[in-house]
Amino acid sequence: MVINISFPRHGEMLPCVDIFVCTADPRSEPPSLVISTILSLMAYDYPAEKLSVYLSDDGGSIFTFYAMWEATSFAKHWIPFCKRYNIEPRSPAAYFSESDEPQEPCTPKEWSFIKDMYDEMTERIDSAIMSDKIPEEIKTNHKGFCEWNLEINSKDHQSIVEILVDGKDQNAVDNEGNVLPTLVYMAREKRPHHNHNFKARAMNALIRVSSVISNSPIIMNVDCDMYSNNKDTIRDSMCFFLDEEMGHKNGFVQYPQNYNNITKNNIYGNSLQAIKKVEMGGLDSVGGPLYIGTGCFHRREILCGMIFTKDYKVDWNGGAKDKIQESIVYNIEEKAKSLTTCTYEYDTQWGNEIGVKYGCPVEDVITGLAIHCRGWESVYYNPIRPAFLGVAPATLSQTLLQTKRWSEDYKSMDRALVFVFCVTNLYNLYEALSCGDTMKGWWNVQRMWMVKRMTSYLFGVIDTLRKLLGLSHMTFAVSSKVCDEDVSKRYEQEIMEFGSSNPEYVIIASIALLNLVCLVGGLCQIITCSWNIFVNTFSPQLILCGMLVTINIPFYEAMFLRKDKGRMPFSVTLASAGFVVLAFLIDIMIPIV
Structure with missing residues (x-):
């Protein structure tokens, strides 16, 4: 299905959108990678005054905040550059890695200027990380740097909320005088003796923080390594919410998780082509696809526990960014900080009936199921140009770690009959080939399923049983996106690591x-x-x-x-x-x- 987007009947009534990005570890998810994702999201072909981008930094890293600060300056040049020349993709890291020279009508001089500016920015960020120090003259340029002191670490720090770009500030414009999207950094409070519930609680903190800053009726969330690859994704998604006949039933719109580093024959079985092209779409017959935790647009109300009713109507005017005008930024930041403390959710329904659910590493799946149980339907959209592209695990160890996390709280069922086994695999092969996989790629997927079943799923079940018996607490391991040159070379050659x-x-x-x-x-x-x-x-x-x-x-x-x-x-x-x-x-x- 190809959608031709135009909103003549809606005009200025287009919904505001809050975009959530989550990062957890600056070592596994380098700040330079994170800000490339952020910049791609700020550059959507959508009214900038209706966009607010929020980063949740569960690592509480001053270097991630510094990278965000650097990105605000670069965005003033990058966003108009993208829109002027219709650039795709709008992640600077992806764009400059795909092309060694400018394409018309962009001039070589301007292309080189933007590229040099980006290279200099990433070099400053990487140098600060390597030296483990932010230059003192930079710290004086933004009050947010004062939040960090010698006592702060990733597991023990206060709430931090900093509005880096205020979309309602007349001075928050790019180098052509156009308004910039609102940009907010958040690190929720973490203390050693308080359960922080990993990404689920970070998402819930973002829901609350955004409610006092922008309060947009639509919330989009994406992983920090899944950059925007399609400038029209927000407009495409709005078609499903604004549809006059069916839109009121749609609780969320889910895009597939695609990767830009899959080898020709899919050595670690991470492309999941048949699932993305066949099975996810097939779920429309039972109310729609699952929520997979990234590349998804939700109505804010359903994330806050609303039950669907036939007479449901939505006010798309609600929540614009007027709240920032009601008070000074400082007061809003202080209000937002009070919503991200360790004790805020005590004796509330957050994580249960409200927000993303707690108690399981695959919080996205059970949250999506709960939304369906409240009467809402969902939409799966897989456009020809992928909406988001990310980095797949490039080693066997990373693949198994990721699958182990996904497999907890799931049970797998094996086939008994040889006939069923043969027919299932033959049909699976047919699906894979029809979706663009190679025969060798399909064979690699079968190997990886076997490996995952006897390692990741096994340890996932064991960890779940230990948690249920009270012998251990749930943990969340971040899959590293960083590999050395030799590892990357072997991965490109499809040699297992x-x-x-x-x-x-x-x-x-x-x-x-x-x-x-x-x-x-x-x-x-x-x-x-x-x-x-x-x-x-x-x-x-x-x-x-x-x-x-x-x-x-x-x-x-x-x-x-x-x-x-x-x-x-x-x-x-x-x-x-x-x-x-x-x-x-x-x-x-x-x-x-």
């Missing part, structure tokens, strides 16, 4: 070795038995074991053939061999017992 002595690797290597030994042992027994015994007894086992050995070939290469730094560590191979020997000793001893 191991390198470290990860406990998941021991499981992978042990099962791979066990399958190999079983295959060899089975072949030896076939040589000494009759054909009938082979057909009736060994053939199903041999076929299954042969498939497993084939799919495990990259692991055998990593254990025995490769010499690069990404190979399987010898300690892992040795431990795995020990477990295989132990398994055979147990098998031998069982008949004796």
Whole structure:
């Protein structure tokens, strides 16, 4: 479906939009990456006075705040540059990495000027991080730097809310005199003895903070590494909310999660093409897709617990940015800070009936289900030009870590019947090929599903059981988006990365070795038995074991053939061999017992 956007009947009635971006760790999510996402969101083809961009920094990092401060100056040049020449994508990092020279009608002089300005900004940010110090002369240029002192750390700090760009301030304009979107930095209060509920509570804090600054009726949220790749995404989304026949039923509009660094054959199975192109759209028949935590537009009211009714109507004029005019910025910031303290939500329904739900690392999914249960429907939209692009895990360890987090509180069901197994996989292959995957890419996805089931999902279930039994507390591990040059090179060559002595690797290597030994042992027994015994007894086992050995070939290469730094560590191979020997000793001893 292609939508031709124009709003002649709505004119100035277009809804205001609050955009939420969440970051948690400046080491895994570098500030330069974060601000490129922020800049892409500020540059949407949408009235700037109706846009407010909020960053939640759960790391409470002065360097992330400094990067935001730098971005406000660069935005005055970047946004008009994008709109004047219809630039796509509007992430400066993505744009300059895709093109080494300007395209018409942009002049080489202006292109070079903007690029040099961007390079100088990122160099200043990276230099500050490397030196672990913000220059003193810069700290005096914004009062926000005073919030940081020697006692502050990522797990223990006060509430910080700073309005970096006030969209209602007549001085908040770009270099052509056009108004800039409102830009706000937030770091909610964190204390060691208070449960902070990870991204879910950060989202809820953003809902409250934005309510006293812009209070827009539409809230969009996106991960800090998922930059805007389509300047018309907001206008596209508004079509689903403003539709005169069905719009009132739509609670949220969900876009797929796409990546710009997927290898040709999808080595770690992260593209999820069939899910994005077939399954998510198919959920329209049951009320719409799930909320996947990024690339989503919500009505503010449904995130605050509203139940759908047939006579529901919305005032799109509500919430514009008039609240900033009612009082000085300082008072608004202080009010916003009071809404992000550790104790604010005590004895309230936040995290339960109001806002994003707590108690599960996949808070987005259960929040979306709760919205559906309150009578709302959702829309899945997958435009030809992806709305958002991000960075997929580039190592096996990062992939397993991410999948383990997603898998908690889920149960997987295995197939019993060979017929169902074959038909399911053949149809899955058909879907993948029809969606643009290669045969090898599909095969890589099958390998990664097998690996995830015996590592990420296993540990996810164990962690969930420990949490339910009160033996541990829920944790949230941030997937790193940073790789060194050798790792990146191997990833581009579609060579699996191991390198470290990860406990998941021991499981992978042990099962791979066990399958190999079983295959060899089975072949030896076939040589000494009759054909009938082979057909009736060994053939199903041999076929299954042969498939497993084939799919495990990259692991055998990593254990025995490769010499690069990404190979399987010898300690892992040795431990795995020990477990295989132990398994055979147990098998031998069982008949004796």
